[in-house]
Amino acid sequence: MNDSNAPQFTRDFLTDGYISYTFGPRDAEGYLVQLFAVDAASVRAIRHQSGAFYVLNRPSHNSPPALLVNGQDAWLLDYAVRTGGSVVPQQLWPSQGQGDRRRYVDQAQFSMPVFFINASGSLGVPVTNAAAGDMQLHGVNLPSQLADKTAMTIRISWPGYPLPEHQVQLRDQAPTRNPITLERFVKIVGSRVKQFLLDCERVPVQGPPSNWIVGHGNITSDEVMLIGLVQVSAFGWMPILQLMSRVVL
Structure with missing residues (x-):
């Protein structure tokens, strides 16, 4: 997933992701504040071709990152809701x-x-x-x-x-x-x-x-x-x- 181009950040996880579908967009934003200890608007997420959303913000708990994006640690935040x-x-x-x-x-x-x-x-x-x-x-x-x-x-x-x-x-x-x-x-x-x-x-x-x-x-x-x-x-x-x-x- 390393790429010389800067990642394009998205907020699609608040409309397309499982967490938002489960709890609603408003509570999903509140969840992000709790998870990353920052305003929800400051969460930097990218959407992978697999449908996964990876976030570059470090979580409040010391959770290990899932992969590197342009040399930066990235954590798996959510998936876009799949067919079903x-x-x-x-x-x-x-x-x-x-x-x-x-x-x-x-x-x-x-x-x-x-x-x-x-x-x-x-x-x-x-x-x-x-x-x-x-x-x-x-x-x-x-x-x-x-x-x-x-x-x-x-x-x-x-x-x-x-x-x-x-x-x-x-x-x-x-x-x-x-x-x-x-x-x-x-x-x-x-x-x-x-x-x-x-x-x-x-x-x-x-x-x-x-x-x-x-x-x-x-x-x-x-x-x-x-x-x-x-x-x-x-x-x-x-x-x-x-x-x-x-x-x-």
Whole structure:
């Protein structure tokens, strides 16, 4: 990706990227402020031919860069939404006490997002495949931005349903407490998402009827893709989810 020409910076990630589709453009800008500790307008991103957005700003957390662009470190920020169904909209920061927000969000240093790339180069793993451990991912080790952590909390904010939290252990049970493998990690996250969707089938939707209703005849885990994960608080991460073909209006 090295090029003698100066990179052309873009803000297309705020309209075309998975993070913006998941949280909305306004909250996506707020997320960038938290991630890079700069005004969102100061984020310098380039769009690669693969559809990936790389950013030249150094993240607040010491996440290792993904590659070099004209001799400068660059970090993977997002991907343009690829063909398929709708991206599941989620609430980035649900209402919480001011003290909790300051401690767990405002004062936290966020790691860069994690995206799941298959050996074929395609993006994302079907939730049912992930839960079954049926996948061929690029990379065998836990993503480097997670390797120094021992645990994380997974939150899923599906429209109209209660907000669950599940703790995920990122170390094995060996005396040396080694980081788990990438496939093991994706299997755990996929299982959490699948179980959440199964649980949703047994609870009423909160509020008015929604096109995001989960259950027989509506959306099921068989049609949901696990694209990646985004850190949203000191310990909390949220999955990026996309329907395989269904478009929800």
